[in-house]
Amino acid sequence: MNLVWDQQLLILLGGIAGLLILSSLIGLLLDRRVRTESARAVVDNLNARIRSWWVMTAVFVVALATGGVGSVILFGLVSFVALREFITLTPTRRADHRTLFWAFFVFAPVQYVLVGIQWYGLFVIFIPVYAFLFVPVRSVLAGDTEDFLARTAKIQWGLMIAVYCVSHAPALLMLQIPGYEGQQAKLLLFLIVVVQLSDVLQYVFGKTLGKHRILPRISPNKTWEGTLGGIAGASLVGALLWWTTPFTPWTSGAIALLVCTLGFTGGLVMSAIKRDRGIKDFGSLIEGHGGMMDRIDSLCFAAPVFFHVVRYFYG
Amino acid sequence: MSAATSLAAGLLAGLTRLITGVRARWVCTAPSTAARVYFANHASHLDTLVIWASLPKALRTRVRPVAAADYWGKSRLRRWLATEVLNALLVERSGGSGSREALHSLVTTLKAGDSLILFPEGTRGDGSAVGALRPGLYFVAEQCPDVELIPVHLHNLSRILPKGELLPVPIMGSATFGAPMHLRPGEHRDSFLNRARAAILDLGEGQ
Numbered sequence: 001m002n003l004v005w006d007q008q009l010l011i012l013l014g015g016i017a018g019l020l021i022l023s024s025l026i027g028l029l030l031d032r033r034v035r036t037e038s039a040r041a042v043v044d045n046l047n048a049r050i051r052s053w054w055v056m057t058a059v060f061v062v063a064l065a066t067g068g069v070g071s072v073i074l075f076g077l078v079s080f081v082a083l084r085e086f087i088t089l090t091p092t093r094r095a096d097h098r099t100l101f102w103a104f105f106v107f108a109p110v111q112y113v114l115v116g117i118q119w120y121g122l123f124v125i126f127i128p129v130y131a132f133l134f135v136p137v138r139s140v141l142a143g144d145t146e147d148f149l150a151r152t153a154k155i156q157w158g159l160m161i162a163v164y165c166v167s168h169a170p171a172l173l174m175l176q177i178p179g180y181e182g183q184q185a186k187l188l189l190f191l192i193v194v195v196q197l198s199d200v201l202q203y204v205f206g207k208t209l210g211k212h213r214i215l216p217r218i219s220p221n222k223t224w225e226g227t228l229g230g231i232a233g234a235s236l237v238g239a240l241l242w243w244t245t246p247f248t249p250w251t252s253g254a255i256a257l258l259v260c261t262l263g264f265t266g267g268l269v270m271s272a273i274k275r276d277r278g279i280k281d282f283g284s285l286i287e288g289h290g291g292m293m294d295r296i297d298s299l300c301f302a303a304p305v306f307f308h309v310v311r312y313f314y315g
Numbered sequence: 316m317s318a319a320t321s322l323a324a325g326l327l328a329g330l331t332r333l334i335t336g337v338r339a340r341w342v343c344t345a346p347s348t349a350a351r352v353y354f355a356n357h358a359s360h361l362d363t364l365v366i367w368a369s370l371p372k373a374l375r376t377r378v379r380p381v382a383a384a385d386y387w388g389k390s391r392l393r394r395w396l397a398t399e400v401l402n403a404l405l406v407e408r409s410g411g412s413g414s415r416e417a418l419h420s421l422v423t424t425l426k427a428g429d430s431l432i433l434f435p436e437g438t439r440g441d442g443s444a445v446g447a448l449r450p451g452l453y454f455v456a457e458q459c460p461d462v463e464l465i466p467v468h469l470h471n472l473s474r475i476l477p478k479g480e481l482l483p484v485p486i487m488g489s490a491t492f493g494a495p496m497h498l499r500p501g502e503h504r505d506s507f508l509n510r511a512r513a514a515i516l517d518l519g520e521g522q
Contacts, residue, residue, distance in 0.1 A: 080485075084336070088487040094441065094477050100484040283487070 008244045012189055016057060023050045042207070048288030056286070056295075060192070064185055068173050069116065071188065075170040076112035081292040082162035083108060085282040090154045095144035099135055103155055107131045108163045115167050118174040127164040132156050161300050162293070168303040175307070177246050177314045186244045187310065191259065194238045195302045198260040199267070202230030219271040231260040246314050259306050263298030270297035320399045327400060328375070331368035335361060335475055336487035339369035342518065343494035344465060346371050350425050351463045353378070353492070354452055356515050357434035358442035358473035361483070366432050366467055367401060369490045379404040379424055380432040404431065418451055422458045431455075435511070442473025445515055448508040456498040456507065463495035466511065468518035491518045 027047040034043045063074035087100060107127060114123040136152040169191060173184045206226025214222050238256020242249040270293065274280065283291020332338070339346075353366055363380045370378060380397075384405040387397035397403040404424055406417035421431060433455075435448040456464060471488040493514055498507055 084485050084487060087484075088336075088471065092474065094473075097474075097477055097480055097484065100486070101482055104484055 006183065008183075009186055009189070012186065012193070012241070012244055013061060016193065020050070020054055020057060023053070045288050050288075052286045052288050064189070068170075068185075071170045071173060071185075072112055072116045075115075075166055076109070078292060078296060079108055079112070079163045079166045080104070081285065082166065082282075082296060083158055085285075085291045085293045086158040086162050087155070089277050089279060089282060090158065092151060092154065093144060093146065095142035096139055096151055096155065098142065099138040099155060102134065102138060103131070103159055107134075107159055111163050111167050112170075115171050115174065120174060123167070123171060127159055131159055135159075165300040165304050166296060168307040169299060171307055172310070175311055175315050177310075180246045180314075187246075190238070190241060190245055191303065191306050192299070193241070194234050194256045194259050195263045195298050197237055198230050198234035198263050199298055200230075201233040202226045202264070205229030205233070215268065218268060218275060222268070222271075227264060231257065231264060234260045246310075255306070255309060258309070259302045262301040262305055266298045266301030269301070270294070317399075323396075323400045324375070327364070327396075328368040328372075331361070331364045334483055334485055335365055335472065336485070337365050337369050337490050340489060340491045342491055344492055346374055347463075348374060348377060349430075349463065350428050350459075351378075351430040351465050351495075352425070352433055352452070352455060353430065353465045353467050354433045354435050354448075354511065354515070355467035355469050355490075356445045356519075357436045357439045358469070359439065359476045359478070361472045361476050361488075362434065362439075362469055363401070363403075363432060365469060365472060365488065365490055374430070376402070377428070378402075378430040378432060381406055381421065381434075383408045408437075418454050421451070421455055425455070425459045425462050435508075439478050440473075441478065445512060448512050450504060450508065452511060453498070453504045453507050456496075460498060464497065464511070465495055466493040466514035466518060467491065468493070468515050470519060493518045 027043070027050050030043045031047060034040050059074065063070035083104065087103075092100060111123070111126055114126060135155050136148075139148070139152060139155075169188060172187045172191065175184055175187065177184070202222070203226070205228075206221060206223050209225040209229065210221075210223030212224045213220065214224055214227060235253055235257040238259070239249050239253030241256075242252035245252055247255060270282075274282070281290030282293035285291050286295055289295045355362060355366060363382065367375060367378065367380060380401055380403045382397055382401075382403040382405055384407050387393050387403060387405055397405060404420060406420060407414055408417070421433075424431060433452060435452040436446045437449045438446075440446055452464070455462070468491045469488065470491070471486055474484070474486045475488055476483040496511060496514060502510075
C-alpha cells in the first residue's frame with residue numbers, strides 16, 4: 001500500500017495546519033479577554049481541546065506517512081482503546097472472562113490483519129458472522145446463564161462499534177477505484193476531515209448560537225442551531241473538497257451530508273449509552289475531549305457507510 | 316537494590332499500569348514518605364502489584380507488601396519477585412488471626428520506618444463484596460498508634476484477572492486512597508474493624 005504524496009494531499013494537510021493555527025490564535029485571544037468564572041472554564045476546555053487536536057493531527061499524519069501500514073496500526077490501537085473503555089463501563093460477569101480475552105486479543109487484531117492484507121471478503125464478515133457466533137458459544141461454555149442475552153449483546157456491540165465500524169476507516173486504503181489508484185489516503189483524510197469538522201462546527205455553532213435543545217434528556221449540549229450549522233458547514237466544506245476525491249462537487253457535498261448526519265446519530269447513540277451507565281465521558285485519555293470513544297463516536301457510524309457507498313458507486 | 320532488580324521493578328510497574336490502566340486517586344490524603352499501612356479489599360492476584368505500581372516511585376522502595384510465604388516462596392522466580400523486586404514481607408499464614416510471629420514482624424517493619432500493604436480480608440474474594448476484616452489490622456493499629464492507616468479501594472481488578480484465571484484482559488481498574496485512620500482511645504476490636512471495612516466500602520461508592 002504505497003501512497004502517493006501528491007500536491008493535493010499536501011494542500012489538504014496544509015489546510016488542516018492552517019485551521020489549527022487559526023484556532024490556537026483564537027484560543028489565545030479568548031484566553032486574554034475572558035473575565036468571568038464560567039467563561040474561564042469554557043475557554044480552558046476549548047484550549048485543551050485545541051491542544052489535543054494538534055497532538056491527534058500529528059499522530060495521524062505520522063501514521064499516513066508510513067504508507068498505509070501505519071494507518072492500519074493506528075486505527076487498530078484506536079479500536080483497542082475504545083473497546084477497552086466500552087467494556088470497562090459495561091458490566092460483564094466472571095463467566096465472560098475468556099470471551100473477553102478472545103475479543104481483545106483475537107478478534108480485534110485479526111480484523112486489522114485482514115485490513116492490512118486487504119482480504120475484503122473476510123474483512124466484511126469476520127466480526128458480524130464469526131465473532132458474533134463465537135461470543136455466545138464461548139460464554140455458554142462457562143456455564144453461567146444469568147443475564148446471558150444482555151451479556152452476549154454487550155460484548156457483540158462493543159466489537160461492532162469499537163472494532164468493526166472503526167476498521168472501515170483504514171479499509172478505505174484497500175478500495176480499488178479506476179483512475180484513482182494510489183490516492184486512497186485522500187479518501188481517508190476526506191472522511192476524517194468532514195466527520196471531525198462536523199463535530200467541531202457543531203460545538204462552535206452550539207456554543208455561539210445554540211438555544212433550542214434537540215433531545216435534552218440524552219444530550220443537553222446538542223441544539224438545533226449547533227447541529228444544523230455544524231452539519232451544513234461541514235457538508236459545504238466536503239463539497240468544496242471534491243477535487244481530492246473521485247466525486248463531482250454535488251455528490252461530494254451529498255456524501256459529506258450523509259457522513260455528517262450519520263456522525264450526529266452516532267454521537268446521540270453513544271450519549272444514550274453514557275446516560276444509561278450514569279457517566280459523562282467514556283474516559284479521560286484525550287484532554288478536553290474525554291475518552292477515545294467520546295472522540296470517535298461519530299466516526300464509528302460514518303466510516304462503514306462511507307466505505308460501502310464509495311465502494312458501491314465508484315469501486 | 317541491584318541494577319537488575321531496579322530495572323525489573325520499573326518494567327513491572329510500567330507493565331502493571333499499562334494492563335490495568337490504574338493511576339492512584341488520592342481522596343482527602345496525599346502521598347507521604349511516613350510509615351503507613353495501606354489496607355485494601357482483595358479480589359485478584361493483581362491487587363498487590365497495582366497498589367505498589369500506583370504509588371510514586373520514591374514511596375515504592377519504602378513500602379513492603381505483606382505476602383504469604385507458602386505461595387511466594389514456592390519457586391525461585393516467585394521468591395526473587397517477591398523479596399527482591401517487590402521487597403515483600405513474607406509471613407507464614409495460619410488460620411484464624413494469623414500467627415503471633417507474623418504480626419510482630421509487621422510491627423517491627425513499621426517501627427523501622429517502612430510502610431506496609433495489607434489485605435485484611437485474608438483471602439481473595441470474587442470482587443462482588445468486601446468480607447469481614449481479620450484482627451491483624453487491629454493488632455497493628457494498637458501496637459503502632461502513630462502509624463497512619465490508609466484505606467484503599469480497588470475497583471475492577473477482579474474483572475481484569477479473576478481468581479482462577481491465568482491471563483488478564485485489559486479492562487481499566489482504579490485504586491482510590493482515602494483519609495488516614497487511627498484507633499480511637501478505648502475503641503473495641505470489632506467496632507474498629509467494622510469502621511475500617513466501611514472506610515474501604517465508602518471509597519468504592521459511585522463506581
